[in-house]
Amino acid sequence: MSExxxxxxxxxxxxxxxxxxxxxxxxxxxKWLRENLFSSWLNAILTVVxxxxxxxxxxxxxxxxxxxxxxxxxxxxxxxxxxxxxGEGASVACWAVLTDRWDQLMFGFYPSELYWRPVLAxxxxxxxxxxxxxxxxxxxxxxxxxxxxxxxxxxxxGGTIWGPLAVAAGFAIGWAVLRFxxxxxxxxxxIVAAFVVPILYWFFAVGPIAGALGNxxxxxxxxxxxxxFGGFMLAFVIGIAGIILSLPxxxxxxxxxxxxxxxxxxxxxxxIEVIRGxxxxxxxxxxxxxxxxxxxxxxxxxxxxxxxxxxxxxxAAYLAEVVRGxxxxxxxxxxxxxxxxxxxxxxxxxLIILPQALKISIPGIVSTFIGLFKDxxxxxxxxxxxxxxLSNAIRATTDWNGIYWELFIFIGLxxxxxxxxxxxxxxxxxxxxxxxxx
Amino acid sequence: xxxxxxxxxEERQIDRSQMQVSDEVAIEIAGMNKWxxxxxxxxxxxxxxxxxxxxxxxxxxxxxxxxxxxxINALEEHQKGSITVDGTLLSNDLKNIDRxxxxxxxxxxxxxxxxxxxxxxxxxxxxxxxxxxxxxxAEETAMYFLEKVKIPEQANKYPGQLSGGQQQRxxxxxxxxxxxxxxxFDEPTSALDPEMIKEVLDTMIQLAEDGMTMLVVTHEMGFAxxxxxxxxxxxxxxxxxxNEPEEFFMNPKSDRTKLFLxxxxxx
Ligand SMILES: Nc1ncnc2c1ncn2[C@@H]1O[C@H](COP(=O)(O)OP(=O)(O)O)[C@@H](O)[C@H]1O
Ligand SMILES: [Mg+2]
Numbered sequence: 001m002s003e004x005x006x007x008x009x010x011x012x013x014x015x016x017x018x019x020x021x022x023x024x025x026x027x028x029x030x031k032w033l034r035e036n037l038f039s040s041w042l043n044a045i046l047t048v049v050x051x052x053x054x055x056x057x058x059x060x061x062x063x064x065x066x067x068x069x070x071x072x073x074x075x076x077x078x079x080x081x082x083x084x085x086x087g088e089g090a091s092v093a094c095w096a097v098l099t100d101r102w103d104q105l106m107f108g109f110y111p112s113e114l115y116w117r118p119v120l121a122x123x124x125x126x127x128x129x130x131x132x133x134x135x136x137x138x139x140x141x142x143x144x145x146x147x148x149x150x151x152x153x154x155x156x157x158g159g160t161i162w163g164p165l166a167v168a169a170g171f172a173i174g175w176a177v178l179r180f181x182x183x184x185x186x187x188x189x190x191i192v193a194a195f196v197v198p199i200l201y202w203f204f205a206v207g208p209i210a211g212a213l214g215n216x217x218x219x220x221x222x223x224x225x226x227x228x229f230g231g232f233m234l235a236f237v238i239g240i241a242g243i244i245l246s247l248p249x250x251x252x253x254x255x256x257x258x259x260x261x262x263x264x265x266x267x268x269x270x271x272i273e274v275i276r277g278x279x280x281x282x283x284x285x286x287x288x289x290x291x292x293x294x295x296x297x298x299x300x301x302x303x304x305x306x307x308x309x310x311x312x313x314x315x316a317a318y319l320a321e322v323v324r325g326x327x328x329x330x331x332x333x334x335x336x337x338x339x340x341x342x343x344x345x346x347x348x349x350x351l352i353i354l355p356q357a358l359k360i361s362i363p364g365i366v367s368t369f370i371g372l373f374k375d376x377x378x379x380x381x382x383x384x385x386x387x388x389x390l391s392n393a394i395r396a397t398t399d400w401n402g403i404y405w406e407l408f409i410f411i412g413l414x415x416x417x418x419x420x421x422x423x424x425x426x427x428x429x430x431x432x433x434x435x436x437x438x
Numbered sequence: 439x440x441x442x443x444x445x446x447x448e449e450r451q452i453d454r455s456q457m458q459v460s461d462e463v464a465i466e467i468a469g470m471n472k473w474x475x476x477x478x479x480x481x482x483x484x485x486x487x488x489x490x491x492x493x494x495x496x497x498x499x500x501x502x503x504x505x506x507x508x509x510i511n512a513l514e515e516h517q518k519g520s521i522t523v524d525g526t527l528l529s530n531d532l533k534n535i536d537r538x539x540x541x542x543x544x545x546x547x548x549x550x551x552x553x554x555x556x557x558x559x560x561x562x563x564x565x566x567x568x569x570x571x572x573x574x575x576a577e578e579t580a581m582y583f584l585e586k587v588k589i590p591e592q593a594n595k596y597p598g599q600l601s602g603g604q605q606q607r608x609x610x611x612x613x614x615x616x617x618x619x620x621x622x623f624d625e626p627t628s629a630l631d632p633e634m635i636k637e638v639l640d641t642m643i644q645l646a647e648d649g650m651t652m653l654v655v656t657h658e659m660g661f662a663x664x665x666x667x668x669x670x671x672x673x674x675x676x677x678x679x680x681n682e683p684e685e686f687f688m689n690p691k692s693d694r695t696k697l698f699l700x701x702x703x704x705x
Contacts, residue, residue: 187532336513337550341564341616342540344532351563355554435554435596 060091068093068406073100074399097403098410101394105410108230108385114158114222118233121155124148125240133425149244156237159223160214166206174198188261226304230385232414238304238386239373242311246372247365249312250319251358255349257324268320275317281378283310288382307379315372322364326357359433366426370419377415387411452664456649459667462489463522464620464651465510470519472505479505480516481675489619492652494662494683497672498698503655506672507622510653511542524619540568543613547625549605551597557584557608558593561615569616576615583611587641603634607641614645621645623654657702663687671695 024030037047069085069092072078078094086092098105107115128148131141150164174194182190214220229237256268275283287306330353338348358365380389391407394400465487472480479502487493495503508514510521512528512535521528523538552560561580565571571579584590587607589600597605606626613621623642627635639661646652646665656662662669662683669686671679671694679686679695690696 331548331550333546333548333550334552336546337552339513340511340539340542340544340546340550341612342536342568343564344536347567351567352552356552359554433554435598 064091064093068095070095070099072096075401075403093406094403095406097394097400097406101390101400104394105231105387105390107233108390109228110224110230110233111222111228114224117155117158117221117224121152122236124155125152128152133429149241154221156229157224157226158221160210160218160220162210162213162217162219163206166210166213167202170198170202170206173201188263191261191264226302229304231390232387234304234379234384235373235376235386238308238311238376238379241308242315242372242376243369245308245312246314246316246319246368249316251323251354253316253320254323254327257320258327272317272320275313276321280311280314280375281381283314284378284382286310303382304384307382307384311372311376314375315368318368318371319365322361322368323357325364326359326361327353329360330356359430362426362430362433366422370422373418373422374415387414452643453647456647457490457492457667458649459488459490463487464489464491464524465653466520466522467510468520468522470509470516470521472502472509472514472516472518479675480509483519483677485670485677487620487651487653489651490649491668492646492650492666493654493668493670494666495653495655495670495672496657496659496662496698496702497678501672502675503672504624507544507624507653507655510620510622511539511544513544536568540564540616541619543616543618543621545606545609545613545621545623545626547629549597549602549609549629551605551609551612553597556594556596557589557600560597560608561612564612565615580611580615583614584608586614586644587611588637601634602630603637606630606634606638610638610641610645620651620653623652623656625655625657627656627658659687659703671698673698 021027025034038044067086067090069078069081072081072094073096075094075097078096082090082092082094103112103115107118110118125148127141128145131137131139131145147168150168153167154161154164174197177197178190178194181193185193253268253272256264257272259265259268284307287310288303334352334356335348338352343351377386377388379386380392383389385393388411391411394407395403463486465485467483467485470480470483471478483506495506497503505514509516510523510528515530516528524541526534526538526541528534528538551557552563555563558577558580561584562571562573562576565576565579566573581590581593584593587610589604589607589611592600592604592608597608600608610626626642627638630638635658639658642652642654642661643665654661654666666683668680669683670677671686671690671692673694679690679692681689681691686695687699690699
């Protein structure tokens with residue numbers, strides 16, 4: 001088969017053996033089965049038991065779900081249809097509750113002729129968030145993203161256009177204070193003033209200013225009070241607002257906790273520890289009951305806004321710790337590299353430190369977001385009609401009294417889809433941002 | 439502590455035509471002291487560096503070499519005495535500190551490149567944000583210096599894809615893009631494999647040939663012999679001895695220097 005160079009080397013093969021396919025036990029489906037399902041007696045037994053359990057669940061649940069009844073106006077009507085089609089007492093789902101109460105599950109008691117507003121708001125939100133999620137989209141879209149909170153607020157609640165505009169002006173005021181007062185009163189004073197001045201403005205000046213402008217130049221659309229919000233729309237508004245507002249706040253708190261400036265450092269630490277140390281439900285009760293005592297008398301501060309603020313503060317405290325973990329994971333050399341090039345604090349944070357720290361923190365950040373989104377269901381305890389609250393209300397009607405599974409399965413599924421999408425996006429982002437491939 | 443490598447530099451003829459020490463003072467350190475808590479790291483440092491000087495600082499590990507050069511661009515703050523860089527007194531004023539940092543380039547032992555940015559972005563970042571250079575111009579400058587350190591073809595890669603020697607040369611190019619008047623090096627070759635040390639030292643020699651003012655903490659005694667015009671020996675936070683390289687190596691005055699040299703040169 002092979003020739004040997006007898007003179008020089010003892011044995012050298014000089015023809016190659018042709019390649020062969022691996023033996024059947026080492027390739028394809030059989031190999032996979034052997035390795036993963038039947039690699040030992042114990043595994044084989046577990047495999048068989050698992051298969052039986054899966055069969056049992058699927059055979060009971062799949063039929064119940066697939067043969068479900070979609071067209072009925074009440075539970076009793078549903079049962080009549082069932083008895084007529086499948087015979088007395090067959091076990092099938094009654095999905096008709098979803099079709100019958102679809103609008104309510106989605107929009108709560110939002111006026112039905114105005115459904116286009118939340119729908120348009122959702123579309124605009126997707127447009128606004130797209131350039132943030134995918135940086136291949138044109139950067140100019142970020143201008144719309146910056147304006148979108150005010151546009152969305154205006155669309156959802158309506159009323160005079162001067163309200164959102166006056167609130168937006170607060171950010172401009174904060175920026176102006178930071179920009180022009182810092183040279184005069186120093187860095188620390190500038191930062192503190194840039195927070196305090198807008199907050200005072202929002203508390204005391206926005207109402208009168210917006211009111212006056214609204215009287216002078218009345219531009220606006222029909223006002224919808226928060227009491228009419230409900231269903232998934234409510235969950236989405238609270239969840240999305242909380243997510244978007246809490247990230248920047250959490251980052252600032254994390255930076256504050258790392259800061260050498262005594263006041264900022266202590267404020268951040270106390271804020272984080274206090275907010276995080278108390279259950280969210282307590283904060284929500286605080287928002288619904290106690291906050292009125294602290295506000296100037298006569299102000300009627302919208303309950304939903306209060307809840308959004310509480311949810312935001314709560315998840316910002318968690319995010320701050322997640323981001324702090326990312327900051328701490330960066331080698332000191334990164335800070336020094338940035339410093340040695342003459343970048344100032346905000347430049348080095350924005351360009352060098354935060355991009356890397358946030359990248360490290362992505363899994364934790366997304367976990368916090370997912371937690372926040374699911375926690376929006378807690379607002380049912382302070383009387384807001386989130387999907388859970390609405391399902392209670394639906395089950396309290398004579399039409400649908402006695403139905404459980406269908407509603408809860410649907411609500412659970414919707415939450416799962418949203419949370420799973422966030423998780424998938426974050427994994428995609430992590431892969432995309434990986435630059436250490438060799 | 440890094441081992442001494444004396445061989446790699448020897449092979450090259452050095453062009454000394456641009457290496458001129460002028461009378462102009464680049465760095466003036468007077469009576470400088472620094473403590474870490476109660477630990478007295480630097481004691482009564484007096485050092486004047488003229489423009490065009492190439493100074494090598496050596497000394498045992500923990501003697502305060504890194505701390506000294508890190509004080510010069512305010513990565514560490516000193517507690518007593520004064521440091522004047524290019525006529526600007528280093529004080530707590532952040533404006534002064536940022537100005538000095540943008541005039542003084544620094545190269546670290548572990549490169550400290552920004553891993554999330556490409557090589558080109560690493561080089562253009564500071565010119566664009568600190569110097570407000572237009573992007574196009576910053577990129578041209580960056581490519582010029584990447585050519586100079588002989589890795590223009592890596593411009594669009596990420597630091598993680600480069601070898602240690604290449605990363606250190608990028609780090610040098612990144613500093614040069616700010617057109618610094620002074621360059622500080624903190625053991626630039628001691629994290630590198632021997633075969634990569636030469637390429638980095640070559641880059642540094644080239645820089646010296648162009649007349650750059652350099653302060654180099656290193657144990658590359660070959661580099662010190664050939665390039666430095668002054669060698670400083672530090673021990674326990676003090677400058678123990680300084681001299682021209684010839685004298686320093688042939689005729690060390692203090693016993694500590696002799697001991698150190700005998701250890702590091704291995705005889
Ligand atoms: N951040 C720090 N805190 C406390 N001690 C430090 C710190 N950095 C360095 N030191 C100490 O200061 C001394 C000098 O350090 P360094 O300047 O790094 O020495 P060298 O660079 O000469 O090896 C060492 O004893 C070191 O342990
Ligand atoms: Mg050192």
